[in-house]
Amino acid sequence: MALDSKIPEGPLADKWTNYKNNINLVNPANKRNIDVIVVGTGLAGGSAAATLAELGYNVKAFCFQDSPRRAHSIAAQGGINAAKNYQGDGDSTYRLFYDTVKGGDYRSREANVYRLAEVSANIIDQCVAQGVPFAREYGGLLDNRSFGGVLVSRTFYAAGQTGQQLLLGAYSAMNRQIGRGKITMYNRHEMLDVVVVGGKARGIIARNLVTGEVERHSAHAVVLGTGGYGNVFFLSTNAMGSNVTAAWKAHKRGAFFANPCYTQIHPTCIPVSGEHQSKLTLMSESLRNDGRIWVPKNMDDVLAIREGKLKPTDIPAENRDYYLERRYPAFGNLVPRDVASRAAKERCDAGYGVNRTGEAVFLDFASAIERYGKERAHVKGFDENDPKVVKKFGQEVIREKYGNLFQMYEKIVDQNPYETPMMIYPAVHYTMGGLWVDYNLMTNVPGLYCIGEANFSDHGANRLGASALMQGLADGYFVLPYTIGDYLAQDIRTGKIPTNTPEFDEAEKNVNDSLEHLINNNGAHSVDHFHKKLGKIMWNKCGMARNAEGLREAIVEIAALREEFWKDVRVPGIQHEFNEELAKAMRVADYLELGELFAKDALEREESAGGHFREEFQTEEGEALRRPEFQYVAAWEYKGAPKDAILHKEELEFENIEVKERSYK
Amino acid sequence: MKLTLKIWRQKNADTKGKIVDYPIDGIDGDMSFLEMLDILNEELINKGDEPVAFDHDCREGICGMCSLHINGEPHGPDKGITTCQLHMRMFKDGDTIFIEPFRANAFPVIKDLVVDRSSFERVQHAGGFISVNTSGNTIDANTIPINKHDADEAFEAATCIGCGACVASCKNSSAMLFVAAKVSQFALLPQGKVEATERVLNMVKQMDEEGFGNCTNTGACEVECPKGISLEYIARMNREYLAASLKG
Numbered sequence: 045m046a047l048d049s050k051i052p053e054g055p056l057a058d059k060w061t062n063y064k065n066n067i068n069l070v071n072p073a074n075k076r077n078i079d080v081i082v083v084g085t086g087l088a089g090g091s092a093a094a095t096l097a098e099l100g101y102n103v104k105a106f107c108f109q110d111s112p113r114r115a116h117s118i119a120a121q122g123g124i125n126a127a128k129n130y131q132g133d134g135d136s137t138y139r140l141f142y143d144t145v146k147g148g149d150y151r152s153r154e155a156n157v158y159r160l161a162e163v164s165a166n167i168i169d170q171c172v173a174q175g176v177p178f179a180r181e182y183g184g185l186l187d188n189r190s191f192g193g194v195l196v197s198r199t200f201y202a203a204g205q206t207g208q209q210l211l212l213g214a215y216s217a218m219n220r221q222i223g224r225g226k227i228t229m230y231n232r233h234e235m236l237d238v239v240v241v242g243g244k245a246r247g248i249i250a251r252n253l254v255t256g257e258v259e260r261h262s263a264h265a266v267v268l269g270t271g272g273y274g275n276v277f278f279l280s281t282n283a284m285g286s287n288v289t290a291a292w293k294a295h296k297r298g299a300f301f302a303n304p305c306y307t308q309i310h311p312t313c314i315p316v317s318g319e320h321q322s323k324l325t326l327m328s329e330s331l332r333n334d335g336r337i338w339v340p341k342n343m344d345d346v347l348a349i350r351e352g353k354l355k356p357t358d359i360p361a362e363n364r365d366y367y368l369e370r371r372y373p374a375f376g377n378l379v380p381r382d383v384a385s386r387a388a389k390e391r392c393d394a395g396y397g398v399n400r401t402g403e404a405v406f407l408d409f410a411s412a413i414e415r416y417g418k419e420r421a422h423v424k425g426f427d428e429n430d431p432k433v434v435k436k437f438g439q440e441v442i443r444e445k446y447g448n449l450f451q452m453y454e455k456i457v458d459q460n461p462y463e464t465p466m467m468i469y470p471a472v473h474y475t476m477g478g479l480w481v482d483y484n485l486m487t488n489v490p491g492l493y494c495i496g497e498a499n500f501s502d503h504g505a506n507r508l509g510a511s512a513l514m515q516g517l518a519d520g521y522f523v524l525p526y527t528i529g530d531y532l533a534q535d536i537r538t539g540k541i542p543t544n545t546p547e548f549d550e551a552e553k554n555v556n557d558s559l560e561h562l563i564n565n566n567g568a569h570s571v572d573h574f575h576k577k578l579g580k581i582m583w584n585k586c587g588m589a590r591n592a593e594g595l596r597e598a599i600v601e602i603a604a605l606r607e608e609f610w611k612d613v614r615v616p617g618i619q620h621e622f623n624e625e626l627a628k629a630m631r632v633a634d635y636l637e638l639g640e641l642f643a644k645d646a647l648e649r650e651e652s653a654g655g656h657f658r659e660e661f662q663t664e665e666g667e668a669l670r671r672p673e674f675q676y677v678a679a680w681e682y683k684g685a686p687k688d689a690i691l692h693k694e695e696l697e698f699e700n701i702e703v704k705e706r707s708y709k
Numbered sequence: 710m711k712l713t714l715k716i717w718r719q720k721n722a723d724t725k726g727k728i729v730d731y732p733i734d735g736i737d738g739d740m741s742f743l744e745m746l747d748i749l750n751e752e753l754i755n756k757g758d759e760p761v762a763f764d765h766d767c768r769e770g771i772c773g774m775c776s777l778h779i780n781g782e783p784h785g786p787d788k789g790i791t792t793c794q795l796h797m798r799m800f801k802d803g804d805t806i807f808i809e810p811f812r813a814n815a816f817p818v819i820k821d822l823v824v825d826r827s828s829f830e831r832v833q834h835a836g837g838f839i840s841v842n843t844s845g846n847t848i849d850a851n852t853i854p855i856n857k858h859d860a861d862e863a864f865e866a867a868t869c870i871g872c873g874a875c876v877a878s879c880k881n882s883s884a885m886l887f888v889a890a891k892v893s894q895f896a897l898l899p900q901g902k903v904e905a906t907e908r909v910l911n912m913v914k915q916m917d918e919e920g921f922g923n924c925t926n927t928g929a930c931e932v933e934c935p936k937g938i939s940l941e942y943i944a945r946m947n948r949e950y951l952a953a954s955l956k957g
Contacts, residue, residue, distance in 0.1 A: 091843070094843065095843040098842045098843060109766060109772070109774060110764065110774065110825070110826055110827070111773075111826070111827075111829070111830055111871065113772075113773070113871055114766055114767075114772040114773060114774050116766070116767060116772070118767065118771050118772050118773075119767045119769055119771050119772065128850070130851060163845070166845045166847070168850045169847040169848065169849055169850045170841075170843060170844075170847055171850075172847075172850040172900070173839070173841045173847040173848070173900060174838075174839050174841055174900070175839045175863075175894065175895050175898050175900050175901050177860055177861075177863040177864035177867050177894065177898065178850075178860075179860070179864075180854075180855055180857045180860040180861075181857065182857050183854060184854025184855050184856055184857065184860075185851050185854055186850055186851055202864055202867075203864065205771065205868065208771055208868070208870075209864070209867060212867060215833075216833070216837055216838035216839065217838060217843070219830075219833045219834045219837050219838050220838040220840060222830075222834045223834040223835060223836075223838075229830075231827065231830070254819055283766040283767045283768070283772060284765060284766055284767075284768060285766050317739045318737065318739060318740075320737065320739075320740045320744045320747070320748065321744070322741070322743065322744050322747055322768060323768045323769075325768075325769050326769075451789065451790075452769060452770065452794070455770075455787075455790055455794045455796065456741075456794075456796070458739075458796070458798060521843045522843070522845060525843070570751055570754045570755065572747070572751065614754060616753075616754055616757070616758070616759050616760060617759055621721065621820070622721070622762055622819055622820040622823065624760075624762060625754070625760060
């Protein structure tokens, strides 16, 4: 099957406008007769559900949490990009497009990325109109900050909790439609299958997590905004419930899964403290605006710090290795995430890690505290040469900018980051891979759409900071509501989709069989036992650095673990009740399949690109080595077992940007 | 650390619950409170018992999913944090810890420590929004400058995570702090002023219908709020409500 990306004709800058002018529309009276299911209520799903309901469609929205507001978009910290050029520093739609394609290591689709950059400015307008309280300057206008991999200030933010504020904006738009009866909200529900009727997605099977009932829901189209699959690593910055199940079930029903190996390992997370660890906590990339990353130059100092004989503040500047500033003078501490993570790993592998486990580097705010402190002392008429005054004011500014992050750090690590540098290490954070979609954000299954982190489309092999929020809201507010109309225009005479059909029977039976197997299995080990084992294989063999031998081992090990899981997992309780272990078991079962496809994809991609680093393919300086013959999207078709998946290639063409070595030096 | 946990167990909404004792050993100060419960649950599963059900998701203090009344306090001892941010270093060897669900008529128990907070949802449906449709044509975000002080204050109100600790801490189970935070966020911004009258009336009406109690200004909610939402927002909502009632 040939993959048709359906990119509109015409010059890049006109594609989206021309496309909108020529698609089919559904008239308002007919929208009332059309149902759309939206699964997931984060920035993508929430904004899509609200907008589709505003347009007049009947929306059924699903989330596994007890409220749409709890989706994991809520935890995004640093900000959202938009090409507003409010700072007059040379930003433009083209530059945001260029930065995103380059940041993604030339592995994303030009037309989609350009459209994303084009609608980015509208997102900020829309959010402000909804009452999202972005940070402002004293003049009353919106403030910006910088993120990695770019040379302009285009990131809008609300302290260290931008995701929260944007999600509450989308949630409020949903609430208005729930109040009007245009969205029917199904909280504490988990989607467990897609129902395909006559080749089209026509519904889902969902489990009510409170009663355990398995339910049938039909619609004319199904939209998945179900987030990423970072929890395949067990430890990640994702929420405990974040899962791949919806996307994976769609894959098993025919939707191609694209680039599963593209994973973002975020450079600034709080290091693992022990075996009990259940999740990892991110410290926003925005901290790299003001924090400087370093390890000691001398091994003696490293050892003394680990043993507690020296404090980091005892090491003089000349004995510190600010390795990002040394290696990448043009971008310094603000290199993209993949580059910063690998550089931290390089130093720690060389033995310079600064904590007990040897897996941590310093993120130091002392210079920023001094710089801001002097400025504020000057403005307020205090002595800017008095270190005490400077420190007090400097800490005050840092608290205003990052207070909640510093508090989170202190609660977890039990050290005060205003006084001593933070210790950080890379951790799994985001997945660029996901369901393959065309320009319309439709998968190759007609009527099945995928938006936000769950799809593969915009970030190539590495996502730039503050672009996930942008993509989620662009897809949900401004792209999908248009493109889905073109598809639904053919359904105005279809009428309600019945659920008493053989396709629904079969899908429901499928789900019930899995649930019953798990609950009756009565094996020896808990779900977490298997999940942790899977996570270790993934981290050791499919993590920040990968090689062919390790990936081949991972494929065999994951398949064996999956077999063991189905034979030996123990799920307590019964099916028809609130049973979190059963919900977890269903999710881990899918991770045990995805993990294998992930390794297969990483093995097949014999190059290094963005977050995918193959040790065999690197430059003499240790940078990622892309290979032109891999300039394609790897879209996998399900054929019964992950090892049998068939590869389809969508070749990537770059007509508006020159593909060259990605350098941040 | 060796601890004795006294945990509320309740099969479902229709059965009575009771406190059950669980001894636990080998707890480290660097573990989070919920990681300690993970360890207990792993032990229970391995013994063939049912694990303790509790709500949690992000485990970094922002989603608002976790709850728990720990030794009589919502989100436990320590200030300005949620249960998932509570670490075991706050306890000492030999301690007994009482763990119960949030208690309020408007938050019925689903199972063990899990409660149903959909009453909060319905209050939001009644008016927790600005009626503006999505379009690519809203006015430019910088057209209306907003005083930094007002913007910051609106933001502070908007940091509410909807966890329900305010209700759980209140002797009257009042939801005033939760509702006041939303009403104040919008009342402080020019975009929100257009519908301010209807919003406060509708949200307060729904709050009363859900069976939350009255506010008697004891201030427990402000003390226990993991995000430090200020009582001043309740005063602001009362002013908004009075003005709206006079208009209405």
